[in-house]
Amino acid sequence: MRITSPRFVVKSRSQITRVDIPDLFNEYKEKLKEELSQIEDVAVSFDCWTDSSGKHEYLAFICHFVxxxxxxxRILEVIDVSSKSHTGKFLGEKMNEAIEFYSIKNKIRACIRDGAANARCASNQISEVNFDCFAHKLNLAAKCGTSVFPGIESVLQKLRKSCKAIRISSNLRRDWDEIFTNLNKPTLTLKKHIETRWTSLYEVLKRALKVREQLDLFLTDQDQLDGITDSEWKTCISVIELLEPLESAFSLVQSRDFSCSSIIPLCKVIISDLESKKKNASARAKIVEKLNIELKRYEEEDYLNLATLVDVRFKSGFVQSYWKEELLKLMLSTVDDIQETTETSESVFPEIHRGVSNFAITSIDD
Structure with missing residues (x-):
């Protein structure tokens, strides 16, 4: 820079990290606050994340609106919560600080969280209406179903070792690529299994089956890696068939356009689909059992039942007729509140009479 632009002063690292970035962050927060002031109704969600070393622990707090x-x-805050134990009270206090700053306390209509006890406690401090994340429940249901297959953990362990070996060894990676080249097929890699990712198991097994021929050829020449038996491949196929309906549901749930009014209908559709099939009956029964437990909890939420009822896609097809009466009561109550507010405002600001102009002819009939 001294040669190209001698007069230009390059900012120091401390200037950028201690001044510029904090100023930019504060500017963003103020703009976000102004943006949210124009929104009438919001929902919020949160989750805690910890890295593999356990040194970094963060709480992500998100605001959703139409x-x-x-x-x-919008992401309201990413809060460092490593200083204290993650009790519900502590998490609730941290989120309420953000809620107070953005002035959205009276705008929050619902809170979505996972099913942990501390998350439930924290959400109760934020909103009376709060319920479990449906995607998280689908993940738990999938685990219940796959636990029936005794050989699945062995398969995952073998795939995990093979994936890691190919990734870290350049020699093994060349051997892997060479197999695809000899078979005149595009090179595909094995996928890494991530426990916390909802669709990971399905994606890992589906990719393994897609490269089954190449993987078998690769493992025959590797003394340090165990091959996958025919019975284990059959287990993979069975698990894929089992998880297929759930995988489609995962895609819907993780979409930004997925609404809470779809939770009860989608849960019932998945249960019906699983019950209609006979293959892998014991595994399907485990998933159905878990989903029925969660469905019962969702059906206890007034908010979700009313949301489903007013959704034109579902109407009364997925909720009991009792909720029609409840919706009517709520609507009549709202009308009464509006009328009462209107009457109060008219008494405070009475109508101004225009005197003689009240009797003026405003139109002449032919």
């Missing part, structure tokens, strides 16, 4: 008939969201 604007111009499009669903949108």
């Amino acid at each position: 604007r111009r008939e499009e669903s949108d969201y």
Whole structure:
């Protein structure tokens, strides 16, 4: 820079990290606060994340809303919560600080979280309406079903070792690529299994089956890696068939356009689909059992039942007729509140009479 632009002063690292970035962050927060001031109703969600070393622990707090008939969201805070134990009280206090700053306390209509006890406690401090994340429940249901297959853990362990070996060894990676080249097929890699990712198991097994021929050829020349037996491949196929309906549901749930009004209908559709099939009956029964437990909890939420009822896609097809009466009561109560507010405002600001002008002819009939 001294040669190209001698007069230009390069900012120091401390200037950028201690001044510029904090100023930019504060500017963003103020703009976000102004943006949220124009939104009438919001929902919030949160989750805690910890890295593999356990040194970094963060709470992500997100705000969801509809604007111009499009669903949108904003990250309110990413809070460092490594200083104290993650009790519900502590998490609730941290989120309420953000809620107070953005002035959205009276705008929050619902809170979505996972099913942990501390998360439930924290969400109770934020909103009376709070319920479990449906995607998380689908993940738990999938685990219940796959636990029936005794050989699945062995298969995952073998795939995990093979995936790691190919990734870290350049020699093994060349051997792997060479097999695909000799078979005149595009090179595909094995996928890494991630426990916390909802669709990971399905994706790992599906990819393994897609490269089954190449993987078998590769493992025959590797003394340090165990081969996958025919019975284990059959287990993979069975698990894929079992998880297929759930995988489609995962895609829907993780979409930004997925609404809470779809939770009860989707849960019932998945249960019905699983019950209609006979293959892998014991595994399907485990998933159905878990989903029925969660469905019962969702059906206890007034908010979700009413949301489903007013959704034109479902109407009364997935909720009991009792909720029609409840919705009518709620609507009548809202009308009464509006009328009462209107009457109060008219008494405070009475109508101004225009005197003689009240009797003026405003139109003449032919």
